[in-house]
Amino acid sequence: MRRIESCFQRLADQKRKALIPFVTAGDPVKEVTVPLMHAMVDAGADIIELGVPFSDPMADGPVIQLACERALAHNTSTRDILDMVKTFRETNADTPVVLMGYLNPVEVMGYEAFAKAAAQAGVDGVLLVDLPPEEALDVKPLMDAQGLDMIFLVAPTTSDARIKLIGQAGSGYLYYVSLKGVTGSATLNVDEVASRVETIRNLAQLPIGVGFGIKDAESAQAVSRVADGVVVGSALVNQIAENKDTPNAINDAVGGILSAMRNAMDQ
Amino acid sequence: MSERPDFSAFPDARGHFGQFGGSFVSETLMGALDELTAMYARLKDDPQFRADFDYDLAHYVGRPSPLYLAERWSKQLGGAKIWLKREDLNHTGAHKVNNTIGQALLAKHMGKPRVIAETGAGQHGVATATVAARLGLTCQVYMGAEDVERQKLNVYRMKLLGAEVIPVTSGSRTLKDAMNEAMRDWVTNVDDTFYIIGTVAGPHPYPQLVRDFQCIIGREAREQSLKQAGQLPDALVACVGGGSNAIGLFHPFLNDEGVAMYGVEAAGDGIETGRHAAPLSAGRPGVLHGNRTYLMEDDNGQIIETHSVSAGLDYPGVGPEHSWLKDIGRVNYVAADDQEALSAFRELTQVEGIMPALESAHALAYARKLAPTMSPDQNIVVNLSGRGDKDILTVAAIDGIEF
Numbered sequence: 028m029r030r031i032e033s034c035f036q037r038l039a040d041q042k043r044k045a046l047i048p049f050v051t052a053g054d055p056v057k058e059v060t061v062p063l064m065h066a067m068v069d070a071g072a073d074i075i076e077l078g079v080p081f082s083d084p085m086a087d088g089p090v091i092q093l094a095c096e097r098a099l100a101h102n103t104s105t106r107d108i109l110d111m112v113k114t115f116r117e118t119n120a121d122t123p124v125v126l127m128g129y130l131n132p133v134e135v136m137g138y139e140a141f142a143k144a145a146a147q148a149g150v151d152g153v154l155l156v157d158l159p160p161e162e163a164l165d166v167k168p169l170m171d172a173q174g175l176d177m178i179f180l181v182a183p184t185t186s187d188a189r190i191k192l193i194g195q196a197g198s199g200y201l202y203y204v205s206l207k208g209v210t211g212s213a214t215l216n217v218d219e220v221a222s223r224v225e226t227i228r229n230l231a232q233l234p235i236g237v238g239f240g241i242k243d244a245e246s247a248q249a250v251s252r253v254a255d256g257v258v259v260g261s262a263l264v265n266q267i268a269e270n271k272d273t274p275n276a277i278n279d280a281v282g283g284i285l286s287a288m289r290n291a292m293d294q
Numbered sequence: 295m296s297e298r299p300d301f302s303a304f305p306d307a308r309g310h311f312g313q314f315g316g317s318f319v320s321e322t323l324m325g326a327l328d329e330l331t332a333m334y335a336r337l338k339d340d341p342q343f344r345a346d347f348d349y350d351l352a353h354y355v356g357r358p359s360p361l362y363l364a365e366r367w368s369k370q371l372g373g374a375k376i377w378l379k380r381e382d383l384n385h386t387g388a389h390k391v392n393n394t395i396g397q398a399l400l401a402k403h404m405g406k407p408r409v410i411a412e413t414g415a416g417q418h419g420v421a422t423a424t425v426a427a428r429l430g431l432t433c434q435v436y437m438g439a440e441d442v443e444r445q446k447l448n449v450y451r452m453k454l455l456g457a458e459v460i461p462v463t464s465g466s467r468t469l470k471d472a473m474n475e476a477m478r479d480w481v482t483n484v485d486d487t488f489y490i491i492g493t494v495a496g497p498h499p500y501p502q503l504v505r506d507f508q509c510i511i512g513r514e515a516r517e518q519s520l521k522q523a524g525q526l527p528d529a530l531v532a533c534v535g536g537g538s539n540a541i542g543l544f545h546p547f548l549n550d551e552g553v554a555m556y557g558v559e560a561a562g563d564g565i566e567t568g569r570h571a572a573p574l575s576a577g578r579p580g581v582l583h584g585n586r587t588y589l590m591e592d593d594n595g596q597i598i599e600t601h602s603v604s605a606g607l608d609y610p611g612v613g614p615e616h617s618w619l620k621d622i623g624r625v626n627y628v629a630a631d632d633q634e635a636l637s638a639f640r641e642l643t644q645v646e647g648i649m650p651a652l653e654s655a656h657a658l659a660y661a662r663k664l665a666p667t668m669s670p671d672q673n674i675v676v677n678l679s680g681r682g683d684k685d686i687l688t689v690a691a692i693d694g695i696e697f
Contacts, residue, residue: 085583131589135580159318182320
């Protein structure tokens, strides 16, 4: 069984929900990322979404745009990130790692070469925000052949017909974008999310992670009551930004937020 | 090329021109793009929609634009006759308005009270603010902070027209970043907002609908050539940034096998310096701003900064149909550098009394090389896509003149 699937199954058996942190790889320096991944697992992370920086992050708000700029200031490349995952896997065999970003830094490697290298490094899934399932027809079999899950987004604007299509195209989990906007924008409306998640459940079989607008333990707890997973990104990347000149403080700052979320979710 | 494709069959239903084009956007926008695609499919052959569009082009834009024989310049160059398609005489001074008229009509049909746009030099921003003023739509224009500084006159024009200009301070602070920011706005306000994209790039259906609105240029030029020159032109020349004026001129001639076509990119300081804006000449295929196309990118797939004296060509991508026309060999893509464009700008001004936009001057610079290789009974049509008034401060600065 693939790592993401077994992760959600184990959590379901324990009646717990997945805590899924997102950080941009190489932010603010490359050496920070692998220790941070371990620290996040220690603080209660179940799955790690590792951001692949891009020069033109169209779906991101200012917090993650700046993270991309910091990571690209010293040329963090897709290959560097695969090396980070490989190093992480030396001491962690269980926590799924999903690479999240934009298509171009992956496409430039060639999809087959990327899929092989990613699987070898120990990556479990990819989430490319500017690759809707209609455009993924050629890419998906190459990822599948290497055991990589393709995770797709569902938005508040997604029609029922598309939810079905996305549910069939994807594997691992579905990422429900809780609001219209970019990452790190407004606070989500829990009632709205609850009703949308219910709709998605009726149309698709995959576990549902919810992201965008989850800022603290309270919102993480509220979302965990309705979804299978809680994705938190900008709130953590903010901590990295605040500690960018004192990288040693990053693990505690990020870990602190995650622990609080974990406790609230498990209550 | 063994067999010509049926050019009218492209893009396909999913917006592809061969391997190029498509809809590479985040899921939140897919619904809006589907809605726009459906609305456009319904309206593009609707007699009332076409009549409204044609009426506005005739009475608001001032079409048809003349096809002018640059007799003195042609004689001086000593070769083919050069004809100028005078898009500079349109209302607002460039070809951009053909497209904003069309998209504003779509916005009206879709009941969207607010329009947004990205702009580089400010011509598309002005053309959008203009139609928004006329239709009473709220208008916000994203413009790189760097360009806001370089193009103060157009910024003020947009403000006078009632638009709000939002300076973009992220990334390289130029056109590509303005487009990123416009996309972010659209994803946030997708319910009430129509995004008026200024060129034949972006996700499907934009490359198609912008092309269709700009094809008026080529349809007129074809008819005018037959009438005024008594034959089809032997060559077409147009500058290519995103490529909307070029596709507008080229597309109605694609099936005319005897018509050669030249798209002229901005070579900036020279292709060999790396400081240019010529993805078709020196880039490779990738994905940016919703479509797969030739891009200026580094080995890690990051978009690299571009350079051109002309803000309107200063963009790292190009419309996907151009990428396809390059790969199938139907259009030749060449480049002219800053110096060549500036000298063509001066030459046309002094010999014909027509001051071209620096963008259009890239096309003139190539026509200047092409004409002497052809005979006086041959004809070249150059798209004079815009007027040069907006560039006077740039040229003056190069001449060391301050006001």
